[in-house]
Amino acid sequence: MKCLVAVLVCVVLAEGMVKIPLRKHKSMREALREKGIEVPYQDPALKYQGNEYGSANMYINNYADTTYYGAISIGTPPQSFEVLFDTGSANLWVDSIYCNTQACNTHTKFNPQQSSTFVAKDQSFYLPYGAGSLYGVFGYDTVNVGGIVITNQEVGLSTNEPGQNFVVAQFDGILGLSYPSISAGGETPVMDNMMAQNLLNANIFAFYLSRGGQQGSVLSFGGVDNNLYQGQIYWTPVTSETYWQIGVQGFQVNGQETGWCSQGCQAIVDTGTSMLTAPSQLMGSIMQSIGAQQNQYGAYVVDCGQVNNLPTLSFVISGVTFPLPPSAYIMQNGYQCSVGISPTYLPSRDGEPLWIFGDVFLREYYSVYDRSYNRVGFATAA
Template sequence: MKCLVAVLVCVVLAEGIVKIPLQKHKSMREALREKGIELPYQDPALKYQTDVFAGSANMYINNYADTTYYGAISIGTPPQSFQVLFDTGSANLWVDSAYCNTQACNAHTKFNPKQSSTFSRKGQSFYLPYGAGSLYGVFGYDTVNVGGIVIYNQEIGLSTNEPNQAFLAAKFDGILGLSYPSISAGGETPVMDNMINQNLLNANIFAFYLSRDGQQGSVLTFGGVDNSMYQGQISWTPVTSETYWQIGVDGFEINGQETGWCSQGCQSIVDTGTSTLTAPSQLLGNIMQSIGAQQNQYGLYMVDCSQINNLPTLSFVISGVSFPLPPSAYINQYCSVGIAPTYLPSRDGRPLWIFGDVFLREYYSIYDRTNNRLGFAAAV
């Protein structure tokens, strides 16, 4: 796994570039309903319902091997289309551009400012060092269309040089960051903030449903929630730092037994751009021991495939509510453990986790900028 440390983005870069067109799929709830099965739920967020709102959008985004969730946006006039990683762990929007001729840039669709009548150059350059490489670019302004929501004068980073192979095999042409503007490189205004500033949304929220087992049907909603993507109630917890989508964790349980590892409080960053569940490095050995995982010659933690159903359930307690992860959530089809260490410093002495896609496939996640809180509900 290549980790882009500067903006806390972790993605698995697989070989080959495959462009998968966005397709509309029936929701799981609709498919079950056709078979006579109705999933009950109580909905505490009807005021956010997206079906009747013009200031909202449902985007069906791609799932590549349960490691990368990305979809199409367009930039410019006439529109040029790009696949971008939708990332709650960073704040900037950038895409490959015609200014860049490195191998990594040439492997992707590139934005050509000369072909857009609405583009204007800002004149400010940037450099982003990543753990797996680096990116040089310049900022400009143009019209951006995200799921039918049109944002005018959006600041965009355009790559000018990608000097190594870090992005060569990425499934996407850029990254659309959805975290808070305080961590935006170059002071660029994030897409979500421009949606808010331009009054484009009925509610200043967005939400993710991440599909499982490499299946398509993932949904990103702006301006509301998709009530067909979750069941039961939404549990809310406050953001503890308006930088990343960071929240407090009160406890960590193994098979219902409290470990005490978060007795003084833990913190977690909720990050769609990280494929794994990331644990504080000092706790990883204890977690693997409780799972019975062994490290192989490639450094991966593996379990006995015949014993997966006997592995423990891992649970996080957040604002008094328990969020369990069964073995099917954290063990992949190759019997390796989807939990990795983080060596990031703890926040105020509190251990830091990253709730990546392993967690977010189990729980529909709602990001509320008005109230600076995160909501979780059981994903269908």
């Protein structure tokens, strides 16, 4: 028996239960009332309704400054999974009992047979990523993201994850946050269902990515967290409603314009990419300006003692300059200092040089993704 009465303690005697008054400390409400302050009553159940106000702030995990992931639940009763929150893809999928590869067997698997709300969908899919790929089947179920409950969300259930890429992953699946136009199988992304089901105050989400391997990263839905950035948010339009792709008008080294983006560059803002990724044709010039050398493994490295003397790299976006100091793009692992910039060989769809603003950039700048106005906002991270 459990008795949780404010001023009573329950005592069970042989002849039955008697209630004995118990002297206790004043409640916070009583103490404030004596000072003339009346606290309005609030329903204590409100804390269980994360989407009551149409917004949610989720603390997400930082694994070694390379992966940012957090917990969601799927099904009834809920089954919990760690997923990578990825602005560079559009599908939601998790490991499932249908998969027995090594990658699946090292992670938590969704069991649709244990969910009363799961509905199977006779459709299979294949998803290639920059690293790793998988096969799966789609189904519908209830999904809870930060207390926001989405009904009839399409979920991919993995059936085969070949290779080793996902074996060592810290997550059990990926939650894509880009546009539905790039969704495999025409699946409706989580964000689009949040919008369609009117679950958000505003059709936006935002990321604060912690640095130095520290925790404290935050993903917000339906609003921004003013405590996580300084100054104002600068907006730039999305140039292609596929990825979160934006235009770049300039690239500077120590404040000097290089001219490399004078004819225009494009950039994909991608929380699922660890590095800053540069157009391959510019990679040699960038490394030369940094003074980096390739080691025997092909990685670009610098002398750790010289990091403070390295140049600041800056992007000009919609007339605003966004600097990246060397502390942002140099990764220190023990005695080795490597450059957190890698090449991409893909041009953008319109042929302009393509950058990927991965976590190296996004740790410096709080990023806001606005589906109502199809724009991305950046502000200096707190």
